[in-house]
Amino acid sequence: MHGRPDRISSAESELRFTGISASAGYAHGPLFRFEAPSAKYVTSASPAIETETLKAAIAKATERLAELVASAAGEAADMLEFQLAMLADDSLSNPALAAIEQGAAADEAWSDALANEIAGYEASEDDYFRARAADLKDIRQQVLDALTSSDSVSAPPGAILTGSDIAPTRFLATDWTQGGGIALSAGSSASHVAMLARSRGVPMVVGLGPLPDQDGIALLDAEHGTLLLGAAGDSVELFQSSAEAFIGRRRKAQDYLRKPAVTASGTPVRVQVNIADPADVDSIDIATCDGVGLMRTEFLFGKPGGLPDEDTQYRAYRKVLEWADGKPVTIRTVDAGGDKPVPGFTVDEGNPFLGLRGIRLSLARPDIFRIQIRALLRAAARGNLKVMFPMIAVPEEYERATALFAEEARALTAAGIAHKQPPLGIMVEVPSAAIAPELFAKAAFFSIGSNDLTQYVMAAARDNAAVAALNSVTNPAVLRLIEAVATFGREHSIPVSLCGDAGGNPASIPYLLKAGLRDLSVVPAQLALAKAAIAEAEA
Ligand code: PEP
Ligand code: MG
Helix, strand or coil, rough: CCCCCCCEEEEEEEEEECCEEEEEEEEEEEEEEEECCCCCCCCCCCCCHHHHHHHHHHHHHHHHHHHHHCCCCHHHHHHHHHHHHHHHCCCHHHHHHHHHHCCCCCCHHHHHHHHHHHHHHHCCCHHHHHHHHHHHHHHHHHHHHHCCCCCCCCCCCCCCCCCCCHHHHHHHHHCCCCCCEEEECCCCCCHHHHHHHHHHHHCCCECCCCCCCCCCEEEEEEECCEEEEECHHHHHHHHHHHHHHHHHHHHHHHHHHCCCCCCCCCCCCCEEEECCCCCHHHHHHHHHHCCCEEEECCCHHHCCCCCHHHHHHHHHHHHHHHHHHCCCCECCCCCEEEECCCCCCCCCCCCCCHHHCCHHHHHHHHHHHHHHHHHHHHHHCCCCCEEEECCCCHHHHHHHHHHHHHHHHHHHHHHCCCCCCCEEEEEEEHHHHHHCHHCCCCCCEEECCCHHHHHHHHHCCCCCCHHCCCCCCCCCCHHHHHHHHHHHHHHHHCCCECCCCCCCCCHHHHHHHHCCCCCECCHHHHHHHHHHHHHHHCC
């Protein structure tokens, strides 16, 4: 759960709720609560009929999902495929069918079976697992709707959808062409819906805390993470001027997209992109960026079919290298664990952020790591590849990882398989590496992971609304470390870039440039805004 949000009453009729922005933007419109109860199911009281009814409802829900998959692409399609795979999994339906044999009605049996699964996911400390609970709730509701033949009511155009958490299929079935937004009392910025909202530009705020059961017009400021109910006068004017300024900045930023990034004082800055799924590059023109500063590979490892084999990985890496057409592509070896658990790979731990994650896990499982290394060595022959290791805390980790690269390269040579040794660098995201960069001078490059570096320096989780104010990259302690790493890199000819989310945040960019950074990697949606912010900065 996110922390308890502030709830400030600034005028008698005005309520302001504060949460976390999951997708920036502004929306004002009627509130629409989407968690209305389904129509009531009438049981036949016959186990044989109930069994058939439940199976038919699962088949109908599967059919509806398959229709949505046909019109979805990229992340949305992946998410729907994930739900389809869950629905096809007997271990989800078997407990419900067993309960029906014992006399339960189909709706009750299905709800109870799913409730157990959902409770397990929700109890997790981990944002990733809580995010998957939303998919299970979605599946539960779709089968219940199929049982009662009820179709969920659509939101009116431009509405602000509220509830505790929103189902991905609800998001996909909503018409966003006339505006609107999402305001959740719980939810997570790591959820599938949050990713979809960011890629479609739908404003979304999570972690707002309990919202009153009231109708009327709401103002959603998903740039700063607030929801205003019953607003009037100055608050409305302020909201409108912020929204206009935001739209203006976005529009103006487009002028910078196709130009190389240069500061107001004429200093060139490299701006690369962060990607995950190779399909992400389909919508990016390589001419608008200086390459890929971070390709996260965890997405390859989290698929329902199990861990990826060498060829699956090789194809994914090669696709991005070919798209980059000679520009650098920095692929990070799998950073499983922490906020990114991978079934069949990561371990259950009390404090996963401080546990067996990133390079620690890869070195603990060389059988899995070597497969990725071989795929990377082969892909290196197809473009300008650089490889980096996540969560490096001590130099021995870098040395052991590079030794594995050398061993696998020798094995590929012996087998006559084309490959190339890429430059090997490190993420600087554990404070030990940022405080003593001289211990890592053998690394070919440094890439500062400001998301993790900030949370470890400030002891404030990156996904907890209650401590969001502490989790600040512009805190002098964090900036001092970033500046020290940038200076060390300059003095020892080690290239330094930054690939955390701060690199794409116009508010942090002036601080990062002042700290000496000249190479940022940002999410594609922030590319234009980042270049515009660089153009205004004096550095
Ligand atoms: C970071 O920590 O800043 C980073 C880029 O890695 P991730 O967000 O994947 O942990
Ligand atoms: Mg990190």
